[in-house]
Amino acid sequence: MPERELTFAQAVREALAEEMRHDPRVCIFGEDVAEAGTPFKVLSGLVEEFGPERLIDTPISEAGFTGIAVGAAMTGLRPVVDIMFGDFVTLAMDQMVNQAAKIHYMSGGHWRVPMVLRTTLGATRRSAAQHSQSLHAWFSHIPGLKVVLPSTPYDAKGLLKAAIRDENPVVFFEDKMMYKLKGPVPAEDYAIPLGVAEVKRSGDDITLVATSSMVQVALGAANLLEKQSISAEVIDPRTTWPLDEAAILASAKKTSRVIVLDEGYGRYGVASEIAAVIAEGAFYDLDAPVKRMGAMQVPIPFSPPLEDATVPTEETVCAAARAMCKHQL
Amino acid sequence: MAFSVVMPALEMAQESGKLIAWRKKEGDRVAKGEPLLEIETDKAVVELEAPADGLLVGIKAAAGADVPVGQTIAWIVVPGETPPLESAPSTATAPRASHPEAKPAPTPAHDASGPALPSRVKISPKARRLAKELKVDIAAVRGSGPEGEILASDIEASAAVDRPASKVRNLELPGSVGRVMAERTTQSWTTVPHFFVSREIDAAALQDYRNRIAAAMEPSDAGAALTKMVRITHTDLLVALVAHVLLRHPRLNASWSAEGIRIHDHVNMGIAIAVNDGVVAAVIPNAHSATLAQIASRRVELTERAFAGKLRPADISDATFTISNLGMYHVDQFSALIAPPQAAVLAVGAIADRVVAINGWPAVRPRMTLTLSCDHRVADGARAALFLNDLAEAVRQPGKSLG
Numbered sequence: 001m002p003e004r005e006l007t008f009a010q011a012v013r014e015a016l017a018e019e020m021r022h023d024p025r026v027c028i029f030g031e032d033v034a035e036a037g038t039p040f041k042v043l044s045g046l047v048e049e050f051g052p053e054r055l056i057d058t059p060i061s062e063a064g065f066t067g068i069a070v071g072a073a074m075t076g077l078r079p080v081v082d083i084m085f086g087d088f089v090t091l092a093m094d095q096m097v098n099q100a101a102k103i104h105y106m107s108g109g110h111w112r113v114p115m116v117l118r119t120t121l122g123a124t125r126r127s128a129a130q131h132s133q134s135l136h137a138w139f140s141h142i143p144g145l146k147v148v149l150p151s152t153p154y155d156a157k158g159l160l161k162a163a164i165r166d167e168n169p170v171v172f173f174e175d176k177m178m179y180k181l182k183g184p185v186p187a188e189d190y191a192i193p194l195g196v197a198e199v200k201r202s203g204d205d206i207t208l209v210a211t212s213s214m215v216q217v218a219l220g221a222a223n224l225l226e227k228q229s230i231s232a233e234v235i236d237p238r239t240t241w242p243l244d245e246a247a248i249l250a251s252a253k254k255t256s257r258v259i260v261l262d263e264g265y266g267r268y269g270v271a272s273e274i275a276a277v278i279a280e281g282a283f284y285d286l287d288a289p290v291k292r293m294g295a296m297q298v299p300i301p302f303s304p305p306l307e308d309a310t311v312p313t314e315e316t317v318c319a320a321a322r323a324m325c326k327h328q329l
Numbered sequence: 330m331a332f333s334v335v336m337p338a339l340e341m342a343q344e345s346g347k348l349i350a351w352r353k354k355e356g357d358r359v360a361k362g363e364p365l366l367e368i369e370t371d372k373a374v375v376e377l378e379a380p381a382d383g384l385l386v387g388i389k390a391a392a393g394a395d396v397p398v399g400q401t402i403a404w405i406v407v408p409g410e411t412p413p414l415e416s417a418p419s420t421a422t423a424p425r426a427s428h429p430e431a432k433p434a435p436t437p438a439h440d441a442s443g444p445a446l447p448s449r450v451k452i453s454p455k456a457r458r459l460a461k462e463l464k465v466d467i468a469a470v471r472g473s474g475p476e477g478e479i480l481a482s483d484i485e486a487s488a489a490v491d492r493p494a495s496k497v498r499n500l501e502l503p504g505s506v507g508r509v510m511a512e513r514t515t516q517s518w519t520t521v522p523h524f525f526v527s528r529e530i531d532a533a534a535l536q537d538y539r540n541r542i543a544a545a546m547e548p549s550d551a552g553a554a555l556t557k558m559v560r561i562t563h564t565d566l567l568v569a570l571v572a573h574v575l576l577r578h579p580r581l582n583a584s585w586s587a588e589g590i591r592i593h594d595h596v597n598m599g600i601a602i603a604v605n606d607g608v609v610a611a612v613i614p615n616a617h618s619a620t621l622a623q624i625a626s627r628r629v630e631l632t633e634r635a636f637a638g639k640l641r642p643a644d645i646s647d648a649t650f651t652i653s654n655l656g657m658y659h660v661d662q663f664s665a666l667i668a669p670p671q672a673a674v675l676a677v678g679a680i681a682d683r684v685v686a687i688n689g690w691p692a693v694r695p696r697m698t699l700t701l702s703c704d705h706r707v708a709d710g711a712r713a714a715l716f717l718n719d720l721a722e723a724v725r726q727p728g729k730s731l732g
Contacts, residue, residue, distance in 0.1 A: 168523045256455050284458040326475040
């Protein structure tokens, strides 16, 4: 039997549907989540199966419905909040940073907040500066939150199920440009533990640590590099917290050269943190400075050619990797 | 005023010099005329003297480095003074050997904006660690990185060149047998006054005798099938024959000692056995009274243990005489080293057909050459000759001694 393939969006929907079937406490809050199935059609069909009691369309009020979810999680539900564009998390920051992340600690373990905040990231959709950012670094910075960045349909399903089952608040970022990406997804129930990186491609000369859709960019770059006799390893941390430092360091020590790819802003970003982990843990095995590649330090432009220039591509990653491995050519 | 120390041109066509060693360290006080460093040219190693009094600072080349002629490799300054920038024109006097046509020091690009102290080599952390581990002098390594930095592969390549494979690969460390062999043979050759006596003898009877025994021991014999079958070799026959003859030649079955010559009343026969690591002499005790079968089975036992490296101390001690047989290697004749405190060793060559004169006519006979090495403190040439004479006779008629 051929392997079953789903799009990234279908994989997310299947994870939600399976968890909602399996656990009546799982419910969804957000804008246009029920009838509309979100603008990206990720949730299409769910309201037909589970009804408007479990998929609640909210007013445009991110702080409000995120707060409702925090309270619902504290009192026994397992809500999944949908924040349409990742840029809008700014409105929900107090609920996530000051409430969700702190309650278990400040209540001395009496309260738990087993909620998931699903949202999007990623540029090149021509959505302009307020709808194109990748703000996952903000959450990765906060103790008490877990942050998940799936890069394939398979990982999306397995990681989302693990996130829903987790007893802590988890922020789950989906790159809106990957929703149509197809890949094998088993029909059965499986969860991928949070905090376990995966080597997406094995190589010897250089390591590309990449998150979310940058994993796809890295894999494309690795193919280009292979044609030039440079063997690139692609490693996907899958979660920025918990971070699988051991797997990243093992790869860095193996190849001695690392580029970290993350679509967030480079300055004080996820790529910087991972680069620092490598500098601390693999310094004496590095043969070149660790390089970060991410979104350009500008508001993301609406102009398509300008927007495209702000994010790493297979070609720019390939060129950077070539420069680092120059002596080998 | 700072004085520069530059790589001098010591020969007409010299382009660079190899820095062999610094006689002074960074920060050392030096006096004018004191030896500062050693330099190797194509023809010689020369000492370079300090051009001035002061402190040696800003050493830019390490031992082993190949430095272009005219390049500044260090400075001599007065205490408190810092050496000038690398790009500043040198106002210093050149050392005595400086050549007027010496090229100006090439200025590396990355040094142009910085002070020359201390020299900064661009090198990756991994390369620096490897250099330390592989003991590679980074000053002598050329970087191949994108901006000329030294990379791990440069260090590995340099380490491979510094340690030619031949040096390491051809060094073999002897095992315990090899070490003992080295000690004993040295002791023997340097303390025992050896002399050698050779004799070619007829081996036809020896061969016949061995063939007869072999036939008699065919496995058709029910009794032999029950006991462990052991093939009798020429060595076994020689052990028995030599043991019998030795009883009549006590000076060859003896030991030199400070008190005098010790005569042994029994023959413990050593047999040289070649093993992987060298040679060992295993002992057949009381060979003069042992049967051929006893000798052969003891020999087989010893050989097995020798190859397995499991000889016991008793297996190799108290020999009174040794036989070394290289016949199986088709050696015609050789002389062996005595194993003290024994007085003699018999070197046995291969049995081979030779043309010899018999009753005035040429005939083809199987012959073998025996060479006796003797300790001249114990036996002289005449005694050795008489022994070989009797031995030749015994070999000619093995049945007489062995029955």
